[in-house]
Amino acid sequence: MATSALDRAAPGSRPARTRSRAKEPIITARGLTKMYGTFTAVDRLNLDVYPGEIFGLLGPNGAGKTTTILMMLGLSEPTSGEVRVAGLDPTRRPLDVKRRVGYLPDDAGFYPTLTGRQNLRYTARLNSLARGTAEDRISTVLAQVGLADRADDRVETYSRGMRQRLGIADALVKDPDILILDEPTVAIDPIGVAEMLDLMRRLVQGRGIALLLASHLLDQVQSVCDRVGIFSAGRLINVGSVDELARRYGGDRSEILVGVEAAPRTDAAAIGARLASQPGVVAVEPRPMSGDGDLNWALTLDPKASESETRAAVLRAILADGLLLTRLTRTSPSLDQIYRTAVEGHLATKGRVEVRSTEPGTGTQTSGGRRPRSVGRRASRRGPSARKGERR
Amino acid sequence: MTARRLTRPTWLDRVSDFSTHAGRGWRTVAAKELADHVLSRRFLVLLAILGLAALATVYFSSQLIRDAATQASGSPALFLRLFTVTGDQFPFPFFGLVSFVLPLVGIAFGFDAINGERSLGTLPRLLAQPIHRDDVINGKFAAGLLVIGLILASVTALVAAFGLLRLGITPGAGDVARMIAWVVLSIVYVGLWLAFAMLCSVAILRAATAALVAFGVWLALSLFFNLVASLLAGALAPAAGTAPDALVANARLEQQLTELSPITLYQEATVALLNPSVRTVGVVLPQQADRAIPSTLSIDQSLLVVWPQAVALVALTVLCFAVAYVIFMRQEVRA
Numbered sequence: 001m002a003t004s005a006l007d008r009a010a011p012g013s014r015p016a017r018t019r020s021r022a023k024e025p026i027i028t029a030r031g032l033t034k035m036y037g038t039f040t041a042v043d044r045l046n047l048d049v050y051p052g053e054i055f056g057l058l059g060p061n062g063a064g065k066t067t068t069i070l071m072m073l074g075l076s077e078p079t080s081g082e083v084r085v086a087g088l089d090p091t092r093r094p095l096d097v098k099r100r101v102g103y104l105p106d107d108a109g110f111y112p113t114l115t116g117r118q119n120l121r122y123t124a125r126l127n128s129l130a131r132g133t134a135e136d137r138i139s140t141v142l143a144q145v146g147l148a149d150r151a152d153d154r155v156e157t158y159s160r161g162m163r164q165r166l167g168i169a170d171a172l173v174k175d176p177d178i179l180i181l182d183e184p185t186v187a188i189d190p191i192g193v194a195e196m197l198d199l200m201r202r203l204v205q206g207r208g209i210a211l212l213l214a215s216h217l218l219d220q221v222q223s224v225c226d227r228v229g230i231f232s233a234g235r236l237i238n239v240g241s242v243d244e245l246a247r248r249y250g251g252d253r254s255e256i257l258v259g260v261e262a263a264p265r266t267d268a269a270a271i272g273a274r275l276a277s278q279p280g281v282v283a284v285e286p287r288p289m290s291g292d293g294d295l296n297w298a299l300t301l302d303p304k305a306s307e308s309e310t311r312a313a314v315l316r317a318i319l320a321d322g323l324l325l326t327r328l329t330r331t332s333p334s335l336d337q338i339y340r341t342a343v344e345g346h347l348a349t350k351g352r353v354e355v356r357s358t359e360p361g362t363g364t365q366t367s368g369g370r371r372p373r374s375v376g377r378r379a380s381r382r383g384p385s386a387r388k389g390e391r392r
Numbered sequence: 393m394t395a396r397r398l399t400r401p402t403w404l405d406r407v408s409d410f411s412t413h414a415g416r417g418w419r420t421v422a423a424k425e426l427a428d429h430v431l432s433r434r435f436l437v438l439l440a441i442l443g444l445a446a447l448a449t450v451y452f453s454s455q456l457i458r459d460a461a462t463q464a465s466g467s468p469a470l471f472l473r474l475f476t477v478t479g480d481q482f483p484f485p486f487f488g489l490v491s492f493v494l495p496l497v498g499i500a501f502g503f504d505a506i507n508g509e510r511s512l513g514t515l516p517r518l519l520a521q522p523i524h525r526d527d528v529i530n531g532k533f534a535a536g537l538l539v540i541g542l543i544l545a546s547v548t549a550l551v552a553a554f555g556l557l558r559l560g561i562t563p564g565a566g567d568v569a570r571m572i573a574w575v576v577l578s579i580v581y582v583g584l585w586l587a588f589a590m591l592c593s594v595a596i597l598r599a600a601t602a603a604l605v606a607f608g609v610w611l612a613l614s615l616f617f618n619l620v621a622s623l624l625a626g627a628l629a630p631a632a633g634t635a636p637d638a639l640v641a642n643a644r645l646e647q648q649l650t651e652l653s654p655i656t657l658y659q660e661a662t663v664a665l666l667n668p669s670v671r672t673v674g675v676v677l678p679q680q681a682d683r684a685i686p687s688t689l690s691i692d693q694s695l696l697v698v699w700p701q702a703v704a705l706v707a708l709t710v711l712c713f714a715v716a717y718v719i720f721m722r723q724e725v726r727a
Contacts, residue, residue, distance in 0.1 A: 066726065070725060070726075073520055075516070075519055075520065075725045076724065076725065094522075094524075095522040095523070095524070096522075098520055098521060098522040099522040101520070103516075103517075103520040104517075105513070105516035105517055105520065107513055108513055108514075108516070108517050109512040109513020109514045109517070110512070110513075110514060110517075111428075111512065111514060112512070113428075113431075122420075122424050123517075123521060125420045125423075125424075126417065126420050126421075126518070126521035126522065126523055127521060127522060128416055128420075128522075167517075170517065174521075
């Protein structure tokens with residue numbers, strides 16, 4: 001998916017966001033916290049999602065995205081803080097919330113011996129849709145996700161990507177006001193992803209629903225999200241449009257990409273050293289690119305140096321060595337890089353604070369975040385059942 | 393359109409909401425599970441095994457009754473003996489076979505109820521729909537019990553019809569009432585095992601482990617429980633030559649210990665229901681039995697005899713349910 005920040009500035013996405021800002025947020029979280037034992041899965045989260053916008057919840061596995069979503073659905077109780085979905089408290093009114101929210105869980109499963117249509121019919125009945133409406137809606141959503149011709153085959157014959165599409169259809173059957181998709185594009189091929197993202201865009205624009213998209217596939221979702229929130233170790237460390245985040249994290253840092261044609265006798269290390277010796281170059285990093293046989297480097301520039309002078313110096317050096325230049329471009333930070341910078345910065349500050357406080361136990365939170373969490377969860381889940389077993 | 397959907401529900405919405413939704417969720421789950429069961433292989437296997445076994449037992453027991461028809465004529469509730477008589481060729485009476493098979497059936501229909509959904513990955517999707525968590529348990533329990541009840545009732549009816557043809561005896565109203573009472577009791581009993589298996593399926597994350605645990609408990613109860621009870625009672629037994637009261641008390645203790653097992657409860661109740669001449673399931677002293685006129689109890693008297701057992705079975709079922717609810721509510725949706 002070759003999407004750049006330019007796509008984000010497309011005129012279509014702008015009015016959508018300004019329009020949404022005028023409305024009341026449909027999802028709000030204030031100080032939302034979830035602890036599993038001593039591990040903090042979600043830490044004092046503040047978040048607003050508006051109708052008519054696509055909000056990307058981005059972060060690595062185990063950052064707390066799914067836990068946040070489960071609290072929004074009332075499937076998990078917050079330890080403290082509050083969350084409101086469509087003005088309702090999901091802990092107290094879970095059914096009303098779940099009636100309005102279409103949810104595609106991470107790695108959603110279906111009953112393998114039922115057909116796709118039958119699976120959706122079950123969901124429709126659980127939402128007490130009238131039979132006629134349900135059948136119409138099922139056909140519509142199946143067509144929307146491109147499964148109309150396979151609708152009456154058993155799900156066990158579906159590929160993983162088809163199941164994922166069926167999951168999106170499943171979330172749409174109830175005609176939700178809010179759509180929450182957890183890793184919706186993870187198993188879909190690139191063309192399918194483009195179709196899916198297009199479908200999401202159309203749904204949001206056409207019906208004014210709010211779409212919350214949790215994903216770790218940053219480059220896929222950055223083209224479609226109006227705003228993104230970056231999650232790391234349970235904290236939402238930054239919220240904004242991709243452009244805003246790019247300015248925030250990439251503004252003081254510029255990078256140029258240099259590529260030369262690889263000949264049998266080119267010495268990559270020597271060229272790298274030569275590039276590093278050019279004025280204004282702070283760091284050189286080989287960056288292999290798929291598709292061409294070229295040698296590529298990413299050059300980080302000193303923000304104080306003049307970029308054009310550095311580029312000229314690099315060009316001269318390459319020509320002097322008799323190499324064939326294939327690439328000399330300035331790169332704007334991708335969401336991937338923004339994300340890495342943000343998370344690394346976040347973890348670094350957190351680490352420093354912990355070192356200073358010298359409090360035992362807190363250090364594990366960030367460094368080995370995933371392990372204590374799963375242990376804590378298992379303990380809390382197995383605890384009561386194990387005791388029951390002994391008593392019997 | 394959008395604006396209308398986004399408005400908060402009024403109290404009227406909530407009332408209509410409640411009336412359309414109260415009790416709706418579990419029925420939807422039950423309907424789906426029922427369809428699954430009826431089309432499933434385990435249903436067909438169960439039906440075939442139970443049907444064949446029933447026919448075999450009835451064939452042999454009716455043979456036996458025909459052979460001994462001269463002595464048997466005039467004995468009370470001859471028709472019910474179809475279910476209870478044992479012969480050399482086939483050592484199980486129908487009720488014995490059923491009491492053996494029912495726990496296995498209950499376990500077979502319940503051990504993967506919740507953890508199966510978990511491993512399919514359908515549980516988060518299911519719970520994200522506007523239903524309560526207990527709707528899932530209730531719906532699955534109702535569907536399982538309905539299927540098993542249907543099979544049991546039809547097999548019993550089949551046995552009765554076959555016996556009718558072979559024996560040429562028409563059952564009296566009392567016999568029919570006893571049969572129905574026994575089927576109801578058996579459904580309660582299988583419900584207990586179903587509830588227990590579902591408890592295992594909630595508490596244990598892997599279906600295979602849950603099945604093993606449930607079968608293990610059944611095996612332990614049916615093989616070792618009486619042994620343990622008599623061992624315990626034996627350890628507490630008074631020395632020889634003590635007062636008969638102490639001996640009686642010890643015998644009662646042993647019986648009470650065995651009655652902690654649902655298997656004993658069900659067997660006692662079955663015997664009292666299918667054999668009208670059984671007047672008590674407790675300890676009977678010689679002086680109590682002395683000069684007692686052998687007579688039969690009416691159906692309502694027999695029901696009184698089995699009432700405590702039936703209540704105990706229901707109570708155990710409720711207990712399994714309560715524990716399963718509590719665990720399920722506290723569980724994380726993700727596996």
